[in-house]
Amino acid sequence: MSGWGGDINADNLGGSTRGLPVTADAAQRTTDGSDFYLAEFLPGMVGLDYATYFGEAGGRGEHVDGGTSRFDKRGIVYQAVCGGCGGTQGFPVPPGANTYTSRNGSANCNNAAFKMDFQPEVADAGPRRALCASAAPVALDGTPAGGVWSGPGVQRTASGSYQLVPSAAGPGAFVLTYKVTTTGICQATLRVRYQVAPATVPAFAAVGPRCVSSPAVVLVGTPAGGIFSGPGVTGNTFSPQVAGAGTHTLTYTVADSLACGAATQQVVVSSPVQVLVSPDTTLCADQLRPFQLRANPAGGTWSGTGVSPGGLFTPPNTQNRGGAFELTYTVAQGVCQTTATRRVILAPANLSDVPLNLPVCAATPQYAGLAPFDCPMTPLLAGGTYSWDFGDGSPFSTEAAPTHRYA
Structure with missing residues (x-):
């Protein structure tokens, strides 16, 4: 609905725009009594969906001679107004609105045209999705909120929201429907496709224990096309050096329209010891x-x-x-x-005999090496590791230059 009233229409009873109801989100919530008034009602006119004033505060008041309101079937009001009468400049131009000009170039009334958009809100049921049959229930969200979901596996929760239970739907392709009231009496029905894939257990080729210094390993899973994840995993390779020492869980996940599931294995990565x-x-x-x-x-x-x-x-x-x-x-x-x-x-051993440094008895030269006596041992080459065997059954010596007593 679009209309006007005010001082210019004072000869008609109730010609003022004062006292008309407006909604909280109105573009203009107050009036000087001489403005335009636009409203949209709920189905059955049981209440206001939106209502606002539109016009200059003061001045001679906006009006129209009739026949200049156009209502687009999409919900748009196109309105031509006698505005700025008396050469005033107060006709409202909301921030962000496009204008041919925002100034009144006339000394009297000018054509002030505006458009009010009441287009129905576009409903959205969200994107199509692929799920595993073993997946947890998925919340169904549509815009605007408050609609009704229906289709295989759809369940309403105790709180009034809707969810899709993949196990209840079972494997296959399903179309879910979201029906919601948008603007006025308009209702939107949106459909979205859900694919529920059967559960499977992928094969994950064993990696085996590894050392942190081992080269990266190419991971192999069946069926192909899945995703590898875990410590040290990049794409389809596992790096023991990046993962580090320890026990790591690697996972191969397959999730498409044909099948979905996951396989895991533990890989032990060891660190070498210092020797x-x-x-x-x-x-x-x-x-x-x-x-x-x-x-x-x-x-x-x-x-x-x-x-x-x-x-x-x-x-x-x-x-x-x-x-x-x-x-x-x-x-x-x-x-x-x-x-x-x-x-x-x-x-190589030196086979030359080295005379012992024995005491000399001048009085009895026929005796040599009388016991007990101390015999110093001197190595021919320095800097080695030594083991002296004195030949008399005594313990070995590891000194470089020992002195041994023969008894």
Whole structure:
């Protein structure tokens, strides 16, 4: 409805616009009695959906001679008004409204035209969706709110809202309907397509335990086209280095119109341990007595010439020619293996006899090396590792230059 009243129509009883009801969202809630009045009613005219005044505050008052109101079937009012009468400039121009000009160029009334949009609100049932049959209920939301949903699997909750229960709908393609009252007596019926896919258990090829230093692994899932996720996962590859040490859960998810489901597996990523072995050793080539190698942590395995897995090294008989032997110690931590090496060098033995530094008894030269006496031992080469065997059954010495007493 569109109409006017005011002082120019004072000869007609009730010609003022004062006292007419307006809604809270009115463009203009007050009147000087000489304005236009526009209203839209609820179905059956049981109430106002929207009502507003429109016109200048003061002045001679807006009016029209008749026949200049046009009502578009879409809900738009086009109104031509005698406005700004007396050359005033107060005809309202709401912020953001487009205008040919906002000034009255006439000394008397000018044609003030405006458009009031009462178009029905457009309803929206939302986008089409694909769901798994095993998925939780999905809330159904439409705009404007307050409509009614219907279709396979649609249920109304205790609060009055609607939801789609995929398990109740079952696998297949369904059309759900949303019906809602928009503007006035207008009703909109919108339909949206929902696809419910049957549940499946995808196959996820085993990755197996890994070391943090292992290269990235290409992940393989069946059926193809799913999404991999989890620590260290980028696209369809798993990086043990990015994931770090620990137990990680990787997931392969398939969700399309044909089937949906997820498969998981746990991947253990281990860190290598630090391995320490004793320093390199130099022996004389004629020293063939076995000795035990030491390393940390314990529990690893030795390998190489002359060494047992437990680390007992028996110098090979090189016929006094000597040689260098590289021995390897390996420790496993999960699938990680760490190795360290130690060298044993057998130096060719000096077969020349070295006279002992024995005391000389001038009075009895026929006796030499009388006991007890102290014999200093001096190595021919410095900087090695030493093991002195004094030949009398006494304990070995590892000093560089010991002095041994013979009794």
